[in-house]
Amino acid sequence: MNAIVGKRLETLRYVFNDIFLLGMMAVIAGILTAAMVMQYAYGELPCPLCLLQRAAMFGVCFGLMQNFRNGFSDRNLGYSLLFSVFLLIVAVRQTLLDIYPRPGHAYIGTAVLGLHMPVWSIVIATALITAFALKLCVIGTEDGARPPARKSLLGRLGIILSLYVIAIALINFGSVAVQCGLGECHTTGYALLK
Amino acid sequence: MMAAIFATLSAALLVGWFGKRSIAILLVAIALVLAVHLFLWEIHSPEYGFRMPWIQT
Numbered sequence: 001m002n003a004i005v006g007k008r009l010e011t012l013r014y015v016f017n018d019i020f021l022l023g024m025m026a027v028i029a030g031i032l033t034a035a036m037v038m039q040y041a042y043g044e045l046p047c048p049l050c051l052l053q054r055a056a057m058f059g060v061c062f063g064l065m066q067n068f069r070n071g072f073s074d075r076n077l078g079y080s081l082l083f084s085v086f087l088l089i090v091a092v093r094q095t096l097l098d099i100y101p102r103p104g105h106a107y108i109g110t111a112v113l114g115l116h117m118p119v120w121s122i123v124i125a126t127a128l129i130t131a132f133a134l135k136l137c138v139i140g141t142e143d144g145a146r147p148p149a150r151k152s153l154l155g156r157l158g159i160i161l162s163l164y165v166i167a168i169a170l171i172n173f174g175s176v177a178v179q180c181g182l183g184e185c186h187t188t189g190y191a192l193l194k
Numbered sequence: 195m196m197a198a199i200f201a202t203l204s205a206a207l208l209v210g211w212f213g214k215r216s217i218a219i220l221l222v223a224i225a226l227v228l229a230v231h232l233f234l235w236e237i238h239s240p241e242y243g244f245r246m247p248w249i250q251t
Contacts, residue, residue: 048196048232048236049233049236049237051196051200052196052199052229052232052233052236055199055200055203055225055229056229058203058204058207059203059222059225059226059229061207062203062206062207062210062218062222065207065210065211066210066215066218069210069211069213070210070213070215079219079222082226083226086226086229086230086233089233090233093233093237096246096249097237097246099249100248100249102248105248162211163211165207166204166207166208166211169200169203169204169207170204170208172200172204173197173200173201173203173204176196176197176200177197177200180196180197181197182197185196
C-alpha cells in the first residue's frame with residue numbers, strides 16, 4: 001500500500017515538475033513576444049543592453065528546453081541559472097546607468113505599469129532565480145529523469161513551446177542582423193535599411 | 195558582435211533540438227562568453243572606466 005502511494009506521489013512530483021518548467025518557459029516566451037511586439041508594432045528599437053537581456057532569456061530557455069528534449073538534468077538547471085544571473089547583472093547595471101537623469105542617459109521606451117524595461121528585467125531575473133530555488137526546495141531534483149512522452153499532453157506542450165522559442169530566436173537573430181549589421185547597435189534605426 | 199551572439203544562441207537552440215547536446219552546450223557557452231565580453235565593452239567608459247560617479251553614496 002505504502003509502495004503504491006509512494007509511486008503515485010513520485011509520478012505526481014514528475015508531472016508537477018514538468019508543469020512548473022513548462023510554465024516558466026511559457027512566461028519567458030510571452031515576455032520575449034511582448035518585447036518583439038513593442039519593437040515591431042510600436043517602433044521601439046531595443047538598445048544593446050536590452051538585446052543582451054533578450055539573449056539571456058533565450059539562454060534560460062535553452063536549459064529548460066534541454067530538459068524536454070534530452071532528459072532532465074541538474075546541468076540544464078545550471079545553464080538556466082547562469083543565464084538568469086547574467087540577466088540580473090545586465091539589468092541592474094542598465095538601471096544604475098539611467099537611474100540618475102543626465103544628458104544622453106534616460107530610460108528608453110514606454111513604461112509598463114510605471115516601470116521601464118531594465119527595471120522589469122530585474123524583477124524577471126529575481127523571479128526566475130526564486131522560481132528555480134522554489135523548484136529545488138519543493139519539487140527537488142529530477143536529475144536523470146526522462147522527458148515526458150512525446151504523445152502525452154505535457155510532451156506535446158513541451159515540443160510546441162520549444163519550437164516557438166526556436167522560431168522567435170531565429171526572428172530575433174534576423175532582426176538583430178538588420179538593426180546592427182556587423183557593427184554597433186543603435187536605437188535610431190535599422191543599420192541595413194538606411 | 196550582437197549578431198554573432200544571437201547566431202550562436204539560435205544555433206545552440208537548433209542543435210540542441212536536433213539532439214546534438216555536446217555541440218549545443220559548446221555553442222551556448224560561446225554565446226555566453228561573447229555576451230559577457232560585449233556587456234563589459236558596452237558599460238566601459240573611456241572617461242569613468244567601470245565606475246558610476248553619477249551615483250552619490
